[in-house]
Amino acid sequence: MKLAHSFSVIDSHTAGHPTRVILSGLPAMKGETVGQQRDHFRDHHDRLRGLLLHEPRGHAAMVGLVPAVSRTADFGAFFISSYIYLDMCGHATIGYAKTLAATGQLPPGTPGFSLETPAGVVDVGLTWAADDELAAVTLTNVPSYCAVRDVRLDLADGRSISADLAYGGVWYAIVDAAAAGLRLEPDGVSEALRLGAEIKARFKGRTDLPATEPSIMFIAEDSPLEARHLVVLAGNKFDRSPCGTGTSARLAQLHARGRLAEGQSYKAKSILGTSFDAIIRATGVHEGMPAITPQVTGMAHVTAFSTIICEGSDPLAQGFLCR
Template identity: 60%
Template sequence: MLTTDGTYTVIDSHTAGHPTRVILSGVPRLAGDTVLAMRDNFRDRHDHLRARLLHEPAGHAAMVGLVPVPSDRADYGAFFISSYVYLDMCGHATIGYAKTLAATGAIAAPLESFTLETPAGVVTVGLRWAPDGSLDRAIIRNVPCYVGYERVDVALPDGRKVRADLAFGGIWYAIVDAAPLGLTLDDTNASAAMALGATIKRALGDALAGLDPAKGGASVPSVLFYQETGPHRARHLLVLAENKFDRSPCGTGTSARMALLAHRGEIDDATTYIADNLLGVSFRARIAARVVEHGQPAIIPEIEGQAFITAFSTIVKEAGDPLTAGFLCR
C-alpha cells in the first residue's frame, strides 16, 4: 500500500520544444479578485508547490507551470510559474494551454478564439483547427509591447563590450545581437550561450542601476540573443540562467523584438517575422495593431505557434520521501 502526502493531476505539453505543465488539481483555493492577485496569493502562501511540481525529481530546471484560475474579465484565467521566478506573461505556455484545453474537450472546433486573463493583462488566443478536429495551432494577440531603452552598453569582466536594447513583450528583455560576440546560435552551442548570457545578465545589474523601472530598470531582464538568417527572419536563444534557456523561440521575447523592429521602422504592418529556435522550429509574428502605452508608441503583436501533448499524469509525493520538496542543482 502506498502512503502519500500529496497528489497532483497535470497535463504536459511542449511548444517548439519548451515544456508547459498545466496543474489541474492539488492547488488550494486562492484569494483575490484578479489573476494577478491570485498569483501573488499563491506566491506568498503556497510557493512550496512550485518546487514540488517543477523541480527535480518531478520536473527539471527548464519546466514551466501554468495554474488555471477563475476570471471575471476573460473566458479563462491563468498564471505562470517557473523553476526560478514568476512570469507575468508566457507565450509558449499560453499556446500549450490552448492545446491542453483542446485535448480535454474544454474547447473544440469551430471556436475561433478565447480570451485569457494573465498577470500582465488579458490576451486573445486565436485557434486554427486541423481537418480531424484537433487543434493545429494557436495565435496569441499579446498585451501592448514597446521599447524601454535602446543601446545600453554593458562591460563584461573580460573587457568586451556588449550593446543591449531593452524591450517589453509581456516581460522585459535585453535583446542582444549574437554576431558581434562571435556567438553562433545552434544546438551544439547552448552551453556557451547560457554562460555568456548569464555573464551579461550580471553585468546588466550595474548598467540598469538608477534607470526608470517603467522602462525596464526594475530588475535584470533575461537575455534574448538573436542571429539574423534572412529578411525578417532570425534565430532566437533566450538565456534565463546559467543552466536554463528557452527551447522555444520565446513568444514574449519575439514580441519584444517585434516592438524594437517596429520602433526602428524595420518592419511594417504587412510584414511576417519568423523566429526560429535552435532546432529549426518557428514562431510566426505579425503586428496586429499600433497603440500608445505609457505615453509612447507600442504594438500589439500576434505570435503563432504549435504545441503538442506529451503526458497526462498524476504526480505522486510518497510519504517519507526525503526529496519530496524538490531540488535544483546549479
C-alpha cells in the same frame, strides 16, 4: 503507501519548451484578479512550485501553468517556473490552448478565447484542421515596446556590446549574437549561457534603466525578417522554443528601429529548428510609450497525462535543482 500530495497534470511542449498544466490537487487561491491569486499562491504555497517543477518530478527548465478564476475573461491562468513567477508566458499560453482542446473544453471549431494573466487579458485564436484537430494557436499579446536602445555593456574580457531593452509581457535585453561572438546552434548553448549570465550581472544595479533583471535574448538573423533566437532565462537556463514573449519584444524592437512595419510578418526560429510566425497587428501608445500589438502563432503537442504524487515520507518533497 501514504500520500501527502496528488496532482493531475497534462504536459505539453510548444516548439520544444515544456508546459505543465496543473488541473487538480492545488489549494484554492484567494484574490479578485488572476494576479492576486498568483500572489496568494506565491506567498502561501510556493513549496508546491518546487514539488511540481523541480527534480525529481520536473527539471530546471520546466514551466507550469495554474488555471485561475477570471471575472473578466473566458479563462484565467498564471505562470510558474522552476526559478521565478512570470507575469506572462507565450509558449505556455499556446500549451494551455492545446490542453484545453485535448480535454474537450474547447470544442472543434471554437474560434478562440480570452485569457486573463497577471500581465493583462490576451486573446487566443484557434485554427482547426479538417479532421477537427487543433492546427495552430495565435496569441495576441499585451502591448509591447522597446524602452531603451543601445545600452552599452562592458564585458570582463574588455569587449563592449550593446543591447536593446524591450518588453513583450516580460523584459528582454536583445543582443546581436554575431557581435557577441556566439553561434546559435545546439553546441553553442554553453557559451551563450555563460555570456548571458555575465550580461545579466551588468544590468544589476543600473538605476538608469526601467528593468535591471531582464532575460537575455540573443538574435542571429538569417534574413531581415527571419532570425534564430536563444533566450537565457532566470536561473541561467534557456528557452528551447523561439520564446513567445521574447518574439513580441523582438517585434517591438524591430518596429522601433524602423525595420518592421504594421502588417509585416516575421519568422522566429529556435536552435532546434522549430519556429513561430509573428506579425505586428497594430501600433499605438501604451503608458506614454510607442507600442505595438504583437501576434505570435505556434503549436503545442501533448506529451503526458499524469498523476504526480508525493509520499508523506519523501525527504525530497520540495524538490531540488541541479545545473
